[in-house]
Every structure is written in structure tokens, then in C-alpha cells.
Amino acid sequence: MNIKSILAALALTVMPVTGLFAQKYDGVIDKTVALVGNSMILLSQVESEVQMMQFQGYVSDRNLRCVVLENMMVSKLFYTQAQLDSLAVNPDMVNAALEDRVNNILSQLGGEEEVEKYFGKPLHKLRQEWREMFMEQNLVQEMQRTVAGSITEVTPKEVQQYYRNTPKDSLPVIPTQYQYSQIVLYPDVEKANMAVRERLLEFRQRILDGEKFSLLATLYSEDPGSAMRGGELGMSSRSIFWPAFSDAAMALKEGQVSPIVETPDGFHLIQLIAKNGDMFNARHILLRPRYTAEDRDSAFTRLDSMRNVVLEDSLTFQQAAWRFSQDFKSRTNGGLVADPNTGAPFFEVDQLKPADYKVLQGMKEGEISEPFESVDDEGRSGNTVYKIVRLEKIRPSHTATVEDDFNVLLDITSNRKSMDAIENFIRDKQATTYIVIDPMFQKCDFERDGWVK
Numbered sequence: 001m002n003i004k005s006i007l008a009a010l011a012l013t014v015m016p017v018t019g020l021f022a023q024k025y026d027g028v029i030d031k032t033v034a035l036v037g038n039s040m041i042l043l044s045q046v047e048s049e050v051q052m053m054q055f056q057g058y059v060s061d062r063n064l065r066c067v068v069l070e071n072m073m074v075s076k077l078f079y080t081q082a083q084l085d086s087l088a089v090n091p092d093m094v095n096a097a098l099e100d101r102v103n104n105i106l107s108q109l110g111g112e113e114e115v116e117k118y119f120g121k122p123l124h125k126l127r128q129e130w131r132e133m134f135m136e137q138n139l140v141q142e143m144q145r146t147v148a149g150s151i152t153e154v155t156p157k158e159v160q161q162y163y164r165n166t167p168k169d170s171l172p173v174i175p176t177q178y179q180y181s182q183i184v185l186y187p188d189v190e191k192a193n194m195a196v197r198e199r200l201l202e203f204r205q206r207i208l209d210g211e212k213f214s215l216l217a218t219l220y221s222e223d224p225g226s227a228m229r230g231g232e233l234g235m236s237s238r239s240i241f242w243p244a245f246s247d248a249a250m251a252l253k254e255g256q257v258s259p260i261v262e263t264p265d266g267f268h269l270i271q272l273i274a275k276n277g278d279m280f281n282a283r284h285i286l287l288r289p290r291y292t293a294e295d296r297d298s299a300f301t302r303l304d305s306m307r308n309v310v311l312e313d314s315l316t317f318q319q320a321a322w323r324f325s326q327d328f329k330s331r332t333n334g335g336l337v338a339d340p341n342t343g344a345p346f347f348e349v350d351q352l353k354p355a356d357y358k359v360l361q362g363m364k365e366g367e368i369s370e371p372f373e374s375v376d377d378e379g380r381s382g383n384t385v386y387k388i389v390r391l392e393k394i395r396p397s398h399t400a401t402v403e404d405d406f407n408v409l410l411d412i413t414s415n416r417k418s419m420d421a422i423e424n425f426i427r428d429k430q431a432t433t434y435i436v437i438d439p440m441f442q443k444c445d446f447e448r449d450g451w452v453k
Helices: 003-013 043-055 064-084 091-109 112-119 123-148 156-165 189-208 213-220 243-250 293-311 317-324 354-360 406-432
Strands: 032-036 039-042 177-185 261-263 266-276 279-287 372-375 384-395 435-437
Touching (some): 039 043, 091 112, 091 123, 177 317, 189 266, 213 279, 243 266, 293 317, 354 372
Antiparallel strands (some): 032 039, 177 384, 261 266, 372 384
16 A cells, blocks of 8 residues: 555545535434544534444444544544644635535436535535535645654655564565556557548438437447446536537537547437536447457558568567657557656556457466457547567565565565554644543544543
8 A cells, every 4th residue: 555545545534514414414413422632523523424434335333433533533633733833725626526515416316406415505605615624625635644744754664574574474465567568559540530430420410300319329339337227427517527528518509519529438419418517418429449350350461460570580679669659658668668657667467458468368478469459548438459479577476575475575664654643643643632522432443442531
């Protein structure tokens, strides 16, 4: 687990409780159940968060209300220190979180009127409450990052100490990893795109001549989720779609059919059903470029010729990749494929494209594959490529060692130090912060001691 994963996990402790079920609390008269410094935690807040977590399928072997209350008290410790340290709220992150929340709820409930009916409040009031909630959350997360980032740099000695002190059966198991090079050819994209456009133009004319859009969507759309509903997407916020798609849909009148719209998913025809503010409901037909057997055979013939040239030692695989491969990123490395995020040249099975793994798993080091069909680095359906690969090296699955997996152990040691810093912060603040818990929660089996004083 890296530091980002740690902070994501910690975010569970800082999520404010004003959620989808907040308005449903109507049991016991509301009361303060905990006071942490100057911050109160209400019973209604605990109940709302419990309902939300149950809705999301959260399961705990401890009393869920006790879990929620402890998480909220931890959050208040960080929030209080963030205020003392005068940490600043990041307005861009708050606004992004707020818009994401509003758009998701609008899409789930079907529009502003339904949201206001469900929550019993006008949307502008909900926005205000949620903004305050996300501002507090932002400060808490920033304080957690400050604490986690305060540790000194991990030394090789600390990594070795972690390795020596950890039972071998508790050390991480490194799965099988593959290092490979590739030569890639792309099909004739323009030709395939033109074929899709011509087919969609035919569909559009048939709709204008009286055929039902929904019938054609059911029969031909390549979006399986909406095709079974006649292409209907449901009332949703425009922000959840590609901008080109949303702009085209919002520009239509009810019942009108759009020209062809291109997005990273493919090519669309859109028919507007209804719109309300920044939300709309539409049908669409999605088609993606498809490549012919002629495209495939031509690419395979060229790749097979390159493979033979390498096998005959006329060129090395690296030289052939430099000269012929159409994948720029791997071509500059002589065909060697590297993780775009880390630069690492080894890939675990779940990091490989399925078509690539199917070929690599049957190869020996140094072997060059026959030509095969795969997808490009974007991995989206329809982004077809043709390639040959050379298996450079296999690292069999093994228990991590300092010699072979130092960076993995370094990350683990660093993360442990960050978590220790977080826990030390919580313990220190528990001891020095005024905390009072209502008797109805004092018998909770809290994960940490020190709450009940």
C-alpha cells in the first residue's frame, strides 16, 4: 500500500455524515453524543452515517455505530489541529467534490425537483451544507497528509531491519512478472471510421424516414447497457458524459436526432428525450470502428516479414522496432514496453492486456511471437492494433527479498512509518484534547483505547 492508498483509507475516518439518508433520521430526540475539543457530534449524524454505510454494503464484526462514532472522533482530532495550524482549504478540490456529489445525486434521483422532495430542502441549501462538509473534509485530509509526510526518509538499514524482523510467511509475495518488447502496426483508421460514419448516416436517414430510433438502437448499438433499453440513457447530469456528447445532446430539441458525434468511445447518433437544466435524457446508437480481414491479413504479412528478418539476424528486434513500429512510446525504447506511470519494465499478469498475456504465457525468454491482434495502450474496445512481441525475461512468483525487491520493501517500510506517525498523532491528541462521550456509547469496543476518560 502506498501513501496515496493510506490516505484514501484514512479518508473513511473523515467523511462527513451529511449523506443521502440524512433526512431519514427521525427516531430518538437528537442529542450530542460526543464532544471533541469544541466540536460536537450529534446522534443524528451517527445514525445518518450508519444508514449510508449499510446502504453501501459495509460490514463490520464490531458494533457499526461504535465504528462510526470512533471514525468521527478521529476526524475531529485532525480537524482541530488543522485549524490550529491555519491550514488552508483547497477551493478547487472542494468545488470538484461538491459538483461530483450534486451531479451524482441529481442523476440518481432524476432531477432537482426530486432531490428537493427527497431531502426536504431546496438545492441551494443542500449545496451550502455539502460545501461546508467538504471544506472540513479537505482540511482533515490535508492534516493527515502533513502528519504522514512528516516522517524522515527511510534508510536502507530500516528496510533490512523490517525484512529481518518480519516472518517469511508475512512478507509480500511478488507475482510472476513479464518483460517484453513489441513491434506494433495500426490498421487503416480512416477507412474504418468512414465505414462507421456511412452506416450511421444510413441509420439516421431511416429514422428521419419514420423508423423508430429505439428499434435501431436495440438491434445495432454497441453499448450493451443502453441497447437493451432502446438506447435510452436515463435522466443524468451532462457532466458524466464526454463533453462532445453532452454538448450535442443539449443542443437538440426533444425528439430531434443529432448529426454523427465522435467521442473516445466511438461514433454516436443521439436523440433527445427531455432536458432539465444541466440534465438530459437521451437515446443513442453507438458504433465503433471495425477492421476487415484484409486489414488484418495485410498487417500480419508485414509483421511476419519483420519477424523473419530478425530471426535471420539481418536486424535485431530492437533495430526492427526502431525502424518499423508505429507505437511511438515503445519504439523509442527499441520496442521495450514500460509502465507509463512508473517507467517500470516488468508487468504482472493483471497489468497486461489479455491478448498480450495469452501470447506471452506460452513463450520462453528470447522467443518472438507470431503476429496477433491486440488493443492499444488506451485499452478501449475498438482501438485495434497488430503486433509481434519478444519475451525478454520472466520473473517467477516469489517471496520478496531485499536483493531482488528492495523498492517493494522500501515502499512497505515507508508506509508503515507513515501509519505509525498517524497513530502516534491520534494517541497524542487523545491525551491532550478534551473529550466527553455520552454514556450510551461508553461501553463501545473502540479500536483504540483512550477515548473514555
